[in-house]
Amino acid sequence: MLTIGILDLQGNVSEHFEITTKALKNFENDSRVIKVRNSAEASCCDGIIISGGESTVIGKLLEKTGINNIIINEKIPVFGTCAGMVLSASKTDYEQPLLNLIDMEVKRNAFGRQKESFEKEIDILGYKFNGIFIRAPAVDQVGEDVHILSRLEDKIIGVKQGNNIAISFHPELTEDTRLHEYFIKEVLKCVE
Numbered sequence: 001m002l003t004i005g006i007l008d009l010q011g012n013v014s015e016h017f018e019i020t021t022k023a024l025k026n027f028e029n030d031s032r033v034i035k036v037r038n039s040a041e042a043s044c045c046d047g048i049i050i051s052g053g054e055s056t057v058i059g060k061l062l063e064k065t066g067i068n069n070i071i072i073n074e075k076i077p078v079f080g081t082c083a084g085m086v087l088s089a090s091k092t093d094y095e096q097p098l099l100n101l102i103d104m105e106v107k108r109n110a111f112g113r114q115k116e117s118f119e120k121e122i123d124i125l126g127y128k129f130n131g132i133f134i135r136a137p138a139v140d141q142v143g144e145d146v147h148i149l150s151r152l153e154d155k156i157i158g159v160k161q162g163n164n165i166a167i168s169f170h171p172e173l174t175e176d177t178r179l180h181e182y183f184i185k186e187v188l189k190c191v192e
């Protein structure tokens with residue numbers, strides 16, 4: 001049984017739950033989506049999605065619940081969106097707990113005040129995707145093992161290192177399951 005967990009500490013959890021449920025219908029595996037609120041639930045997961053929200057708050061709760069250690073020690077693949085991207089980073093421009101899953105430096109709220117929220121068609125994985133950016137971060141620098149998936153103007157907005165994926169925007173606020181399916185394929189590589 002393939003289990004995808006949606007971290008449920010703070011943020012856009014129900015939207016990710018719904019789109020992941022929809023994405024999993026395109027796979028033949030016996031699968032389920034669960035909400036992850038503690039380390040025991042995290043331990044059951046083959047992959048975990050970290051939603052948008054407030055990364056400082058989520059980071060502190062990851063430490064308090066011990067879910068951070070489960071993700072790191074059990075090498076559970078993570079798909080981080082927006083605040084989830086911040087938390088996947090090795091470094092940010094703000095002092096906060098991080099998971100250090102992807103060798104990158106992330107700038108929070110990178111798109112400036114007047115453009116705090118916007119939608120823009122972006123290119124990722126060879127197709128167009130409706131990028132919804134809400135006080136979005138961007139990647140300033142990446143290590144040599146990090147693969148860049150997408151850029152918007154001069155900013156890096158999608159990356160992958162090993163089985164971990166991080167993007168600046170919110171696919172869970174669209175009906176488009178392709179990025180969730182891309183993550184599920186990464187998770188399947190680890191379990192098969």
Ligand code: GLN
Binds near residue numbers: 082083084134
């Ligand atoms: N700016 C927020 C943070 O750094 C992220 C915003 C979001 O997830 N929509 O935590």
